[in-house]
Amino acid sequence: MLLGVDTLSVSIGGAMPLEGIRFDIRKGEIVGIVGESGSGKSLTALAITGLLPLIGGRVSAGSISFEGTDLTKLSPRERRAYNGRRIGFITQNPMTALDPLQRIGEQVDVVSRLHLGLPPHAARARTVELFRQMRIAAPEAIAEAYPHQLSGGMKQRVVIAMALAGEPDLIVADEPTTALDVTVQAQIIHLLAEEVRNRHIALMMITHDMSIVAQLCDRVAVLYAGRVAEVSDVRALFAHPAHPYTRALIDCIPRPDMARGALTGIPGAVPAVADYPSGCRFHPRCPRATDLCRTQVPALVTDGRDSHACHHSLRDTHG
Amino acid sequence: MFTYVLKRLLTLVPVFLAVSFVIFMILHLIPGNPVDNLLRVGSSPDMRAEIEAKYGLDRPLLVQYVIWLFHVLQGDLGTAIVARRPVATIIGGALPYSLQLGGAALLFSSTLGILLGIVAAWFRDRWPDQAIMGGVLLGSTLPSFWMGLLFILFFAVWLGWFPVSGVRGWQSLVLPVLTIGFGGTALVTRVTRVAMVDAGGRDFVLLLHAKGLSPLRIALGHVLRVALLPVVTILSLRIGWILGGAVTVEVVFARPGLGTTLIKALSQHDYPVVQACLLMLSVAVMLGTLIGDVLQALLDPRMRHGHR
Numbered sequence: 001m002l003l004g005v006d007t008l009s010v011s012i013g014g015a016m017p018l019e020g021i022r023f024d025i026r027k028g029e030i031v032g033i034v035g036e037s038g039s040g041k042s043l044t045a046l047a048i049t050g051l052l053p054l055i056g057g058r059v060s061a062g063s064i065s066f067e068g069t070d071l072t073k074l075s076p077r078e079r080r081a082y083n084g085r086r087i088g089f090i091t092q093n094p095m096t097a098l099d100p101l102q103r104i105g106e107q108v109d110v111v112s113r114l115h116l117g118l119p120p121h122a123a124r125a126r127t128v129e130l131f132r133q134m135r136i137a138a139p140e141a142i143a144e145a146y147p148h149q150l151s152g153g154m155k156q157r158v159v160i161a162m163a164l165a166g167e168p169d170l171i172v173a174d175e176p177t178t179a180l181d182v183t184v185q186a187q188i189i190h191l192l193a194e195e196v197r198n199r200h201i202a203l204m205m206i207t208h209d210m211s212i213v214a215q216l217c218d219r220v221a222v223l224y225a226g227r228v229a230e231v232s233d234v235r236a237l238f239a240h241p242a243h244p245y246t247r248a249l250i251d252c253i254p255r256p257d258m259a260r261g262a263l264t265g266i267p268g269a270v271p272a273v274a275d276y277p278s279g280c281r282f283h284p285r286c287p288r289a290t291d292l293c294r295t296q297v298p299a300l301v302t303d304g305r306d307s308h309a310c311h312h313s314l315r316d317t318h319g
Numbered sequence: 320m321f322t323y324v325l326k327r328l329l330t331l332v333p334v335f336l337a338v339s340f341v342i343f344m345i346l347h348l349i350p351g352n353p354v355d356n357l358l359r360v361g362s363s364p365d366m367r368a369e370i371e372a373k374y375g376l377d378r379p380l381l382v383q384y385v386i387w388l389f390h391v392l393q394g395d396l397g398t399a400i401v402a403r404r405p406v407a408t409i410i411g412g413a414l415p416y417s418l419q420l421g422g423a424a425l426l427f428s429s430t431l432g433i434l435l436g437i438v439a440a441w442f443r444d445r446w447p448d449q450a451i452m453g454g455v456l457l458g459s460t461l462p463s464f465w466m467g468l469l470f471i472l473f474f475a476v477w478l479g480w481f482p483v484s485g486v487r488g489w490q491s492l493v494l495p496v497l498t499i500g501f502g503g504t505a506l507v508t509r510v511t512r513v514a515m516v517d518a519g520g521r522d523f524v525l526l527l528h529a530k531g532l533s534p535l536r537i538a539l540g541h542v543l544r545v546a547l548l549p550v551v552t553i554l555s556l557r558i559g560w561i562l563g564g565a566v567t568v569e570v571v572f573a574r575p576g577l578g579t580t581l582i583k584a585l586s587q588h589d590y591p592v593v594q595a596c597l598l599m600l601s602v603a604v605m606l607g608t609l610i611g612d613v614l615q616a617l618l619d620p621r622m623r624h625g626h627r
Contacts, residue, residue: 049529084531091529096522101544101619111530146620162530 001065002027002202003048003170008062010043010052015273016060016226018043022300022307023221023231025170028200030193032207032217032234034249038270040226041206042092045174048204049089050079066170085115088163088201090173090192094155094180098147104158105143111165130161134191153184160192170202178208189216210253214238219305222246225270225281228300230308242308242315245282280311288312320616320623327612331605338601339391343384346590352376353400353588374400391598397591399584406595409580414599416486417577420568421561423496428503429554435504436511436550441538443516451508458505467498467571484573495572499565503557510553514546521545548619555611559604 003025010018018040025031033041046052048064050071064071066086071079083089091097098107108130109123118126124143131139134157147155156176163171176192177185193216196203207213213220213234220237222229222245230243241247248266268285271277277284283293290312298309308315354370371377375386390397396406439451474494475483482491518524519542527537566578577596584592616622 051525051528054525054528080531080533082531083529087529089526089529091522091526093522097526099523099527099541099545100621102541110532114531146624148621148624159526162526166531 001025002029002067003204004063004065005044005048006063006065008044008047008064009060010040010047010057011060012055012057017273018047018226020300021062021223021228022302023228024305025202025204025219027169028197028202029218030196030203030205030216032205032213032220033223034206034208034210034213034220035223035229036208036266036270038225038272039223041208041223042174043226044223045089045172045204045206049087049172050083051089084111084166084168086166086169088166088168088171090156090159090163090171090176092175092179094152094159097159098155100147102146103143104145104147104150108143108158108162108165111162115166126165127161130164131158133164133195134158134161136161152180153188156180156188157191160188160195164195164199164201167199168201170204171196173203173205175206175208210249214253222249225276226273227281228307228309229282230310232306232308236306240315242313243282243310244286244288244312244314247314248285280309323616323623324609324613327609331609334605335602336388338605339388339598340384342594342597342601343387344380346593347380347383351588353590355588357401374398387594396595399589399592401584401587401589402592406591409592410577410595410599413575413577413580416575417562417565419492420495420499420565420574420576421558423492424499424503424565425554425557425561427496427500428507428557429550431500432504432507433511433547433550435508436515436546437538437543439508439512440515440519440546448512452512455505455508458501459509461501462567463498463502464567464571466501467494467568470494470498471571486574491572491574495565495568495574498568498571499561503561506553506557507550511546511550514549515542518542518545544618548615551611551614551618555607555614556604558607558610559600560607562600562603 001024005021005023008018008021009016021040021044023031033044035041043052043057046055046057047059048071052058059072062072066082071082098104105124105127108127109120112118112123112126113120116123116126127143128139131142136142136154136157142150142154142158150158160176163173173192177189180188189212193203195201205212205217217234219232220234221231222237222243224245229245230237230241232242237246238250241250245266251264252266254263266285271281271284277294279295280286280289280293280298283289286293292311296311298311300307300309301313353374354367354376357370358367368377375383378386387397394407396410398404399406399409402409435451435454439448442448471483471494474480480490481493482488485491515538519538524537524542527541528534532540562577565576566582568574569576569579577599581593581596581600583589584596612622
């Protein structure tokens, strides 16, 4: 096991936007974290990368173990040693992800200088090589450029190269393509998946695009309103989802055989932290909700590496 | 970079012409006349006309302006009507003191202000921040003439460390610089702190932390550079201001300077001197913004490439 997140809760101020999160990631695995906006995907990423204090949050319960070490128990200095070296991070918006005043190359060089101890010229050679692998044309020139001279897609390639530079075991990507043009989204996401597979790096990819999950991921964790709805193997998840929320997400994927105007959505919206309902948090939007769902929080039922939290699991009905 | 500076310089030409026109016109349109100061009570109108003709004051205003501008551009600031000396000599006598005081005060307030701003932002909302921001509140609200008197009483009269007034030696510069620098430091500290906190909350800082850089390195190597952009703007605006803004301090410490020269000339309606002083101050402001723009361009590649 590379990464084990166990009953992780996160507090910001008096609120607890993340509660009892549990899933794990094996070496070289691609795990998708899905859910609508506000379900706690980004907070999970910030917790794993140790960046919660920057937004005023903290881990209030549970553990995040990385190769057996509980990251939540480390001092800030010890924790920092993992960042960039063992865990790479790719942010949502490449337009604002880079220091506007520093040359692109220097921003990538620093990772291999800091973590691999390379001298400046060797670090630059490595940066240029990484840029080449990320299919950046004229990598030497790009290394000398400033962020404002690059397109969004190009910047995200740079950010991915930056995440790869420290030879990490895990890359956390927070919706790596949502801020990009649709035309480059597919390119970038496949490039990322390819590089990660080639290097046997585990990838935790946050997305709300179920078709990307179906194409690229080995496993999926579905989050809803700060709790785990379901964690499963990707094939099993699409074939036999246990949680009605997962079912609803899958039903939202447009298919070529659909009739015109048949695009569906999930009625309602994810509640804000202050308005979390009692019992199962999905019950106000759930077609299968009963009185039990309104009062009792469903336990996270575990079966091997899989788990789900639903009183009326779809799998129970299907046998 | 060279073309950038050249372009900025060229845009200053129309500004200079406009400013010089306004300065000239305002002075000549306000009531009062320098000739009044030269005539004895009961002098005949003929004598008035004679003096007016001597200084060209009898010609149409626009003609006077063109002649004046023409001379100024050749470096001839004219002769003071009341003081009866070349204006260049009067300005030349005062300017070094103003430059000395203004330069030292600017250096003092920018260095200390940026330093305090960084410390305050680093310890945001903890006691060092609160202490510094308390000092900033004092610095920006206490009037400088009162501060100056307080400094004189404490450091010059009681402790006897520095002279009460005058311009002899570097010691005489300390108290005036402190007096002016106090308010300046407060301003720079506040701007630096806000800019550091703002820049520290940007997206790219998250990624710097994710790369595993130390917080100190992120603050000083990355956040500070971004935060300096607004600080440089504020400082460049103060370059011009500090030359003429020291009037009260010059009076309190009995120092010669552009400020006192201007006040004296104004009270005597000595047009050539007032015009020259105001022109100096406007040129200083213009140069200040130019220096600010150049510094911005040096700090920010987006400015150099015209992306902002």
